[in-house]
Amino acid sequence: MYDITVIPGDGIGLEVMDATLHVLEALDIELNYIKAYAGNECFKHTGTTIPKETIELSRESDATLFGAVTTVPGQNSAIITLRKAMDLYVNIRPVKSREGVKSLFKDIDFVILRENTEGLYSGLEEYTKVGATALRVISKKSSHRICKFAFEYTKKSNRHKVTAIHKANILKKTDGLFKEIFYDVALHYPEIKAEDKYVDEAARLLITNPNEFDCIVTTNLFGDILSDEGAGLVGGLGLAPSANIGENHGLFEPVHGSAPTLAGMGMANPSAMILSTVMMLNYLKEFKVANKLEESLEAVLREGKIVTPDLGGKSKTRDMASEVKRKLNEKNDWK
Ligand code: NAI
Ligand code: MG
Numbered sequence: 001m002y003d004i005t006v007i008p009g010d011g012i013g014l015e016v017m018d019a020t021l022h023v024l025e026a027l028d029i030e031l032n033y034i035k036a037y038a039g040n041e042c043f044k045h046t047g048t049t050i051p052k053e054t055i056e057l058s059r060e061s062d063a064t065l066f067g068a069v070t071t072v073p074g075q076n077s078a079i080i081t082l083r084k085a086m087d088l089y090v091n092i093r094p095v096k097s098r099e100g101v102k103s104l105f106k107d108i109d110f111v112i113l114r115e116n117t118e119g120l121y122s123g124l125e126e127y128t129k130v131g132a133t134a135l136r137v138i139s140k141k142s143s144h145r146i147c148k149f150a151f152e153y154t155k156k157s158n159r160h161k162v163t164a165i166h167k168a169n170i171l172k173k174t175d176g177l178f179k180e181i182f183y184d185v186a187l188h189y190p191e192i193k194a195e196d197k198y199v200d201e202a203a204r205l206l207i208t209n210p211n212e213f214d215c216i217v218t219t220n221l222f223g224d225i226l227s228d229e230g231a232g233l234v235g236g237l238g239l240a241p242s243a244n245i246g247e248n249h250g251l252f253e254p255v256h257g258s259a260p261t262l263a264g265m266g267m268a269n270p271s272a273m274i275l276s277t278v279m280m281l282n283y284l285k286e287f288k289v290a291n292k293l294e295e296s297l298e299a300v301l302r303e304g305k306i307v308t309p310d311l312g313g314k315s316k317t318r319d320m321a322s323e324v325k326r327k328l329n330e331k332n333d334w335k
Pocket of ligand 2: 224225228255
């Protein structure tokens with residue numbers, strides 16, 4: 001039995017979470033859900049986008065599922081606060097083409113590891129006489145641990161290359177340090193190829209030659225931008241999952257936001273949330289159930305009949321989820 005904190009959030013976050021919990025009913029694993037609040041609706045009711053209780057519940061549970069939130073202007077971002085509060089220092093964002101889903105290239109399969117606690121998202125912004133300034137914090141500690149994570153992750157997942165993405169030619173001190181630490185860490189992993197690229201060049205390569213990449217490690221803002229680009233390569237944000245991982249905690253969420261223009265229509269693609277849950281089950285070392293869930297979703301995508309409009313279908317979020325659940329139940333009958 002696992003305690004899972006569930007934070008649906010706002011907009012389509014609520015819809016993809018509801019659909020995913022519906023699918024999870026068919027898994028042979030006991031999950032005890034503890035609901036918690038964050039985001040815009042939460043702010044309207046409580047005056048804060050992320051109450052202390054939500055952070056505590058996340059800390060105390062075995063893992064957290066997060067839908068998506070609408071950012072409230074002038075207020076703390078709920079998700080960034082959670083990442084920092086639990087020191088979830090790496091954001092794993094796989095980019096993978098899936099059979100049945102239109103992809104710009106064949107067989108794309110790489111992963112972006114985004115530093116998740118500092119960089120330009122340190123929250124150190126202020127108005128000045130001439131305008132405004134944001135501080136870009138690159139610490140030795142955070143750079144070292146994310147680079148080490150990247151090489152360990154590459155080794156464990158049978159990948160062979162890590163590419164550090166930066167802008168050290170212009171950001172000489174901050175990204176210069178990140179690059180230097182990357183190559184220091186690489187010395188301990190002679191079996192893994194280590195290379196680096198400027199972020200602008202990497203953005204070009206991602207849409208011309210994405211299969212060049214295997215494992216990417218980068219700073220916070222670059223990782224945020226490049227992972228949306230990666231999602232665009234393999235069918236869109238509706239298919240892009242992520243895992244926020246620290247030493248003691250894991251939080252799993254789609255890459256997408258609350259998509260206000262889609263919200264309330266029941267048409268959001270639940271795949272990113274379901275795939276994030278697959279990542280959670282792997283984190284909990286429930287590999288068998290994780291595989292079953294992923295294979296069931298893949299079967300639905302491959303058939304392409306009961307899928308949401310972003311995938312060329314006409315089905316609703318809940319119907320697509322029910323089809324995944326039906327596939328899971330078929331698997332259960334065969335076990
Ligand atoms: P978004 O990711 O919500 O939507 C961007 C585009 O992708 C929209 O055209 C949307 O329709 C489409 N899309 C996203 N998810 C989809 C899904 N599951 N199925 C089908 N289509 C999907 O980004 P946007 O519009 O820039 O931001 C909306 C709000 O979400 C803002 O308040 C933003 O700050 C917030 N946000 C929150 C995040 C989080 O909670 N982790 C992450 C990104 C944005
Ligand atoms: Mg983003």
